Amino acid sequence: MxxxxxxxxxxxxxxxxxxxxxxxxxxxxxxxxxxxxxxxxxxxxxxxxxxxxxxxxxxxxxxxxxxxxxxxxxxxxxxxxxxxxxxxxxxxxxIAMIFQDPMTSLNPALRIRSQLSEVLVRHRGFTPEAAFKEVIAMLERVGIPEAARRANAYPHELSGGMRQRVMIAMALLxxxxxxxxxxxxxxxxxxxxxxxxxxxxxxxxxxxxxxxxxxxxxxxxxxxxxxxxxxxxxxxxxxxxxxxxxxxxxxxxxxxxxxxxxxxxxxxxxxxxxxxxxxxxxxxxxxxxxxxxxxxxxxxxxxxxxxxxxxxxxxxxxxxxxxxxxxxxxxx
Amino acid sequence: MLTDRRIGNLAHPAPAPIEEASAPEKGRSLWMDAARRFRRNRAALVSLAMLILIVLFTFVGPLLARWDIETIDWTVVGSVLTKGMPSFETGHYFGTDEVGRDLYSRVIQGTQVSLTVGIVGSVIAVIVGTFYGAVAGYFGGRLDSVMMRFVDILYSIPYMFILILLLIIFGRSFIMLFVGIGLISWLGMARVVRGQTMALKNREFVEAAIAGGAKPLTVVFRHIVPNLLGVVAVYATLLIPEMILLESFISFLGLGVQEPNTSLGALISEGAQTMQYGTIWQLAFPLIFFVLLLFSFFFVGDGLRDALDPKDR
Amino acid sequence: MSNEPGIQRGDELLRVEKLSKSFMIGGGLFRKPVELKALQDISFSVRAGETLGIVGESGCGKSTLGRCILQLIRAEEGQVLWLGRDLGKLAGEDLRLLRGDLQVIFQDPLASLNPRMTVGEIIAEPLRALRPDLDAAERRERVLSMMSGMGLRPEMINRYPHEFSGGQAQRIGIARALITGPKLIVCDEPVSALDVSIQAQILNLLSEIRDRMGLTLIFISHNLSVVRHVSDRILVLYLGRIVELADSDALYDSPQHPYTRALLTAVPVPDPKKARQRNIDGLTGEIPSPINQPSGCTFRTRCRFAEDRCGKVRPALETLPDGRLVACHRWRELELAGGA
The missing domain is CATH 3.40.50.300 (P-loop containing nucleotide triphosphate hydrolases)
Known part of the structure; x- marks a missing residue:
């Protein structure tokens, strides 16, 4: 090994x-x-x-x-x-970290898409449009069905498993x-x-x-x-x-x-x-x-x-x- | 912070099926923990010391007084500004009031009255409010609805108006003052206690008590109420200054305790009226005691809250 | 506490008949509350001396079921028969005096102990309530002997719960449950909050006292490995309904319901080689909300064998030749292989 x-x-x-x-x-x-x-x-x-x-x-x-x-x-x-x-x-x-309880790291007042795009805009200099595309692609990659629709949701509207996926997507962006x-x-x-x-x-x-x-x-x-x-x-x-x-x-x-x-x-x-x-x-x-x-x-x-x-x-x-x-x- | 509750109290076990712990055998109750945290809080400790000093002073002070609260010192009447100043020679350590009575004795007496009002109001709140809130919260359902609507109704009545009416109809007396304050002081406490009870009654240790065959009132008074006492203690401590303020306000309106008795509120009221003549001590002494008292209670209450805060555990 | 001499190992101790429980949630002055169906049409029986495991994922109603049996929550439909008496119809003193026979151990060991009481008081509490004939000294003696049976040192009697670790606190909880000499103990996730090494100690302790005292256990857990370890029979719940009830080995070796199979294969195996070979019967999606349950078979939204009729007709709980119960239209056709 x-x-x-x-x-x-x-x-x-x-x-x-x-x-x-x-x-x-x-x-x-x-x-x-x-x-x-x-x-x-x-x-x-x-x-x-x-x-x-x-x-x-x-x-x-x-x-x-x-x-x-x-x-x-x-x-x-x-x-x-x-x-x-x-x-x-x-x-x-x-280096990114995800936690047991995804709610602690997601801002409850922001839509999923805004929180995730922000990371790309800040760290990788994406334009908001490009960032959004990338976010949707990543959400699909981590297995979120209907990613474009879910991206508009707030964290509390998602189930525990979905939230954890969002966290992973955010960490991997x-x-x-x-x-x-x-x-x-x-x-x-x-x-x-x-x-x-x-x-x-x-x-x-x-x-x-x-x-x-x-x-x-x-x-x-x-x-x-x-x-x-x-x-x-x-x-x-x-x-x-x-x-x-x-x-x-x-x-x-x-x-x-x-x-x-x-x-x-x-x-x-x-x-x-x-x-x-x-x-x-x-x-x-x-x-x-x-x-x-x-x-x-x-x-x-x-x-x-x-x-x-x-x-x-x-x-x-x-x-x-x-x-x-x-x-x-x-x-x- | 280490997220492990073990820290501070575990174990060096030998390889035997028995878990051993090396902590002292006498249990360390949550109250003792809270007391330790309280002792670390400087502001609260100083305030507590101040409170104790003030209380002691209201007991010891009268022994040093050369005048009582109602005797008029005729030598100063008419020239209070020049002869009624605070002075050791005349025996008026805090000066005299506008009619020539000894302010030192009157401040002591006013402090006693204000403290009594605050403490009585708070004690009524603790007893009635805790019982009422715990019962309503624990049994819930219709009983809770009825009991809490009653509280809401009392709350919605302009209590100051009721209190003033009571004092006018039945005359100004200590008893009426206590009745009036007692009537309203427990309302907030009942609400706080009910909320806490509702949170506690779904805790597993309460379910365990029920499953263990405890009778409903045993559950309330043995399992729920002791776990409420932290909140109750904090709330009660903070209620004392509130009651003192309330009494002062009533006295300020001239409806408080009856002459020759007085209270800090009444003294401040008189002092404020005569301030323009230059007899500033008539306002200053009662005000100093009043402010010290309020600050101390607030700081002690705050310290208690920090010490008993369950989040800290 | 009166040990009725009539009860033999294998006799029916507890029978749950068509139990349903729903909660109304939300709702305010101008909003209608919504109904959450926590349990629907649950029937099973527990025989003296056996351990019945109840498994399911979050929201399946397993904890509600435990609390309904103990009458900590009152179900609105159905019966809980304890030695033939309907507990749901008992109230006040009648029910209270029976509580010595049915005890409970909770998930969070520290939350289940009153933080203001000493260990001695906590363990003695059921005796105070149910054995007024004992004086303080007798109570203390029983508490001490119970503590030593649980591996707690007698000096700990005056200490407070927060001074103990999770494992010790759970021993205290078990001592309290045992002090009245109960016949049945509902264990609601008794080891889920504990570290692995402590979990094993508590599981062994539970097995040991069960065997020594001839106890009957209802063991509720989301952890299938733990349930398998202790249970004789296992009841699988999904969205408040029984989907399968079978002997432990039979259930693990040949699950008949697609959900049981999915649940079993999803459990991670602490064995790297097996973990690599395993093919997980991956369920897609997540558990539907218990408020808007799917029509027909509630599992159909995640079931890869679902067909038309699954959405129309709710499958009845059928008794198979080997005595197990399954609620699936297609159990006959599906050849579901064993767990791992």
Whole structure:
């Protein structure tokens, strides 16, 4: 799976810190990854893992009490070093983000066509007429029937699935090199979600857009992503090609997520959950943050923190346990 | 902001099926949280301190007074401008009023009256308004329609007119003043509480209480009302200055409390009339107390609202 | 709470007969309210000891159905028979005293706990209401033993809901539902708001208490994987009507209704190889508004097998030879292959 493609987004040592009243909380800790052209990287984690905050930071959308350090280089520019004005030149144009709830990013007082044309006029210097044509074409592309008519609608007149399509159309209008999708299908019904995932798959091949798919749903990851990055308590704990992580997970947390997820095509009498609950970011345990919940831990885990190291080409894990977690016969 | 409610109160579990938490065993109620947030609000704290000082002053102040509220100091009569000035020698710390009565005692008494009116009005609003609004909102349907139309009707009557009529017909007295203010103060509260109740009654914890076999009135008073108290507290605090203003307005019209009793409104009214003669202290002292009182209540109310705001949770 | 000795595993505990519920929405002084038909003509029964899953997408009426069974919402037509008694006809004290037998677990664990009460008070609440014979000490004792059964430490008894994580809060909700020793629990999306790893803990806990206490569950969810995991039989709702009701395995292996099949194939499988091979029976369009429902079969607007009569005649709920129920004109002709 690892073809030598050029990297569009390189993130190095990203830290995101929130100042709370009593203390500082490190929501993202020393996160580094690269995203290649046209690839879909799934970022998987539970609430509090920092998966959303990391990308809000890259987009310059952190809450007031948050700050980010490190580097996020897109096309030779470090996004984290830019001012808001500088960032606005890239946001929407080179890097776009869509959210779980499309209503939060659509202006309820504007017709769909006005909101979408505006992006083209601003970023790509289209005339209003040309912009409108392009908008209709894009709306059709993302599967909105009767696009010319729907373009005149206001956001609240559309269903949830349609709104999400509009958001995707808006994000793609400027042909961004990177599209960040934060739980894009979580609020949708299963049958609509299936349509949306199909759309995502075709988008990366048609537009060559690299996609960062932030999700908690391993089913979505399996269907869409090329590579995945599992996050726990603010850190990446395992990265690699999707198939490798699903069939041969090397971090016990990745394994735990897999065994916790019920499958529709198997009837299991009991799931194998991860015991305990995610840690408090203000008081992380010493050593490995996952240690207290880990079935594979040994002495060293509570003393040192395992670094995220490459153990096979294209695969990294932050775990001291040396052997595969699934026996060869189970892996098949 | 971290979107995770876990932050601040979780867990370092051992790999056992039991979830453990390392927070203190004594629960931290939402009220305690609110109190903590309130303590961080400087303006509200200063205002609260100011309020406490004013209340204390109305109790301690009279002990230092050398004159009572009605005795006329004949030595200053006729030359109030020169002899009735604020002075320690004469014992009139705040000067005297136009007829030679001690303004210090009268300001204290006026403050007491104004505070009482505000607090009584607010307490009536809390008791009647909360009960009325919660019942109307929770049971809904026809009962709600009838109860709220009644509120609308009361609202639509020009209350100032009614109050003035009441005071004229039954004479000016404390009781009538309280009755009049009590009649109108709860209307707004009832509406606010009803709205909140309607929002709360569809919350899952209320459904859970019903499913758990709670009787209707238990649901209202055990599950809904305690969750309303934040809003009620804020509204009640902001209602106090409103009531004080209302009373002042009535007193300003000359229909408030009866002489020799007085209130801040009445004192300000008198002070304003005599201002042209140069006895500015007759306006200044009651006005200072009045403004301090109002500001403090508004800031405390604001602080409470910020502290109890559910969005902050 | 009186454990009627007569009830055996497999006996009919609850029977829903021709239940319909609509809501009037909007409407003001000069506007007529519009009718939203949330549930129409729902009939099924639940046997003691089984778990009935109810699935469907948003707006299908699954939560309304759960609330109608519990009489939190009163249906205007039809009956909910609990051991032969029509709950819809009971009111006031009669209904209240029965509530110990029928309990509920909600979706949002924190929203379902009164934020002003301590955990101990919350769990004891049904006992206060339904067991006036118990004094405070006895209540506390029962609460503590229930808490330990749910994996909650006794020291937590004086703490408030907002101090707990979602998983712990749901354990508190389950403890409250169990404290009166109910026979039936309606679980309304009990794990949808939880993280995956916690979700598995709660699902296991639910299965475990069901087996240990011989409980009957009605398990409402939009997540078909979760429903399959816990249910013996599954009822599929679409726009307020039953489209299929079958044994869990039969339903997943050979769905008879085109909607069931579409729903099953749309569920993302957490297995990359299978995900690549799967052919999704893609539904076009979205669920119609429950206010303006299509004529005839309500699913026909999205069904690729729809023909003329589907728009004219509403398909009746037929009983198939294997005992399942299907509402489709064409089930006989269509060879619908299994789920994934």
């Amino acid at each position: 690892s073809h030598p493609k050029s990297d569009v987004l390189v993130v190095d040592n990203l830290d995101v810190i929130f100042a709370l009243h009593e203390a500082e909380v490190r929501a993202v800790n020393d996160l580094s990854f690269r995203l290649s052209e046209g690839e879909t990287l799934a970022v998987v984690g539970e609430s509090g893992s920092g998966k959303s905050q990391a990308f809000l930071a890259i987009m310059g959308l952190l809450a007031k009490n948050g700050r980010a350090t490190g580097k996020a280089v897109l096309g030779g520019v470090d996004l984290l070093s830019l001012s808001t004005a500088g960032l606005n030149q890239h946001r929407g144009k080179d 400027c042909r961004p090199r990177v599209l960040i999708a934060d739980e894009p299908t979580t609020a949708l019904d299963v049958t609509v979600q299936a349509q949306m995932l199909d759309l995502f798959k075709s988008l990366s091949t048609d537009f060559g857009t690299a996609m960062l798919l932030i999700t908690h749903d391993l089913g979505v990851v399996a269907g869409v992503a090329d590579r995945m990055m599992v996050m726990y308590a603010g850190r990446a704990v395992e990265t690699g090609p999707v198939d490798d992580l699903f069939y041969d997970p090397r971090h016990p947390y990745t394994l735990g997520l897999l065994t916790s997820t019920p499958h529709i095509d198997k009837r299991q009498s009991r799931l194998t959950p991860i015991t305990g609950a995610p840690p408090n970011l203000e008081h992380l345990p010493d050593g490995c943050a996952f240690g207290p919940r880990c079935a594979f831990r040994f002495d060293r885990c509570s003393l040192d923190r395992p670094p995220l190291g490459e153990f096979a080409p294209g695969r990294r894990k932050a775990c001291f346990y040396p052997k595969p977690l699934i026996g060869e016969e189970d892996a098949a």
